[in-house]
Amino acid sequence: MRNNRAMSVRPHRIAVLALDHVVGLDLGTPSQVFSTARSSAGASFYDVRVCTPGGRPVRSTAGFQVHPDHGLDLLDTADTVIVPGIHDGTALTSGSLEPEVAEALRSAYRRGARVMSICTGAFVLAAAGLLDGRRATTHWAYAERFRRLHDRVDLDPGVLFIADDRVLTSAGVAAGIDLCLHVIRLDHGSEVANRAARRCVMPPWRDGGQAQYIEQPVPKATDTSTAGAREWARQRLHEPIALRDLAEQARMSVRTFTRRFRSETGLSPAQWLLQQRTDHARLLLETTDLTVDQVAHRSGFGTTAALRQQLRQRIGVAPSTYRRTFHPRAELIGS
Structure with missing residues (x-):
């Protein structure tokens, strides 16, 4: 970076x-x-x-x-x-x-x-x-x-x-x-x-490690979809979200939901949820005056240590370093 x-x-x-x-x-x-x-x-x-x-x-x-x-x-x-x-x-x-x-x-x-x-x-x-x-x-x-x-x-x-x-x-x-x-x-x-x-009318983020192509056919619009469950999860990133909760939102068994989810997104539910939490944390670090601890809780990581680990793994820097790079008033915000 x-x-x-x-x-x-x-x-x-x-x-x-x-x-x-x-x-x-x-x-x-x-x-x-x-x-x-x-x-x-x-x-x-x-x-x-x-x-x-x-x-x-x-x-x-x-x-x-x-x-x-x-x-x-x-x-x-x-x-x-x-x-x-x-x-x-x-x-x-x-x-x-x-x-x-x-x-x-x-x-x-x-x-x-x-x-x-x-x-x-x-x-x-x-x-x-x-x-x-x-x-x-x-x-x-x-x-x-x-x-x-x-x-x-x-x-x-x-x-x-x-x-x-x-x-x-x-x-x-x-x-x-x-x-x-x-x-x-x-x-x-x-x-x-x-x-x-x-x-560009594009999804804001697809991880580089995501598969190039999906071997399962993408479900037709008339098929049961996991889109509703994904939107439900996006509104609750600050809460614990279990796989069974997502499956229940889609009214599917865990096994069917997991298979359908991967066919639609190219990711497992756990990978997708971690990506959503990380992206939300980055946005909060850039655009709010929340402390790093508050950002960790609001993005669902729970602890600063967990957030720090994920940011370092994905983009190679700590939350405070990321904020100093992209927040216009970083020097005025406490950690």
Whole structure:
């Protein structure tokens, strides 16, 4: 996590590197998501621009050409570099990359930039050597090909996204949106990320460790759903909530409820509830003057020690550190 007070001086600069056969949705995702991250006064936190090798037009998979305003020199001053997915090209077929592109990516990373990929953009980062010895993910359908080409990468194709220091990779399609929202949350906190998610008509948070896809079919709207039980739980996060309580709200057996819950959310009820409590605690730390002990109780953790353990496990910092980073009056609030 970063303390981004310095970022208020100017927008954080994001360079989106589009290569030939770029996936149209992946190309548009960073601009769409990061442009919705704004201060309460409406100021943009990010400046997103697109570049290509030599500033040349590239083909997209969506039937249009991309005519960028920038070449690879855009990476020289970018704070974050994002590589969208591709559906063809040597990075995908043989694991190789144009030397100038590989060096531009390596140079940006050496300079301190954050480097990200969406979907098969991970093949590009791997071809540049930026994923060697790291955990990474990509679209599950390309996992075997990725392993054949890049055996020095610790690939986990079963998750939505992975953040390994300054190198972040996501699975395909909507997981790129999840990764961008995750970065906004890291940079500016839950409140800003939640507002951005609402503008994108997206859930505010899906954990990176959540499964990429659900093997059970998502229940039809006419089927019995656990949505009502989830909403019931959200209104009572400050109270103890047992699995049997949730099942009773859905009028199901515990076994049926657990199976249905996982098919709808990709998480077990316990994992989902812990995620909801953690997110609520983060929001309270950012937006209220409650003490850390009060936040722990109102989010259902019961004790400061339990809250501290969960925050450290999920985002690597203590509650007081998180508040100092994201609360505008943190220095005036007691712990």
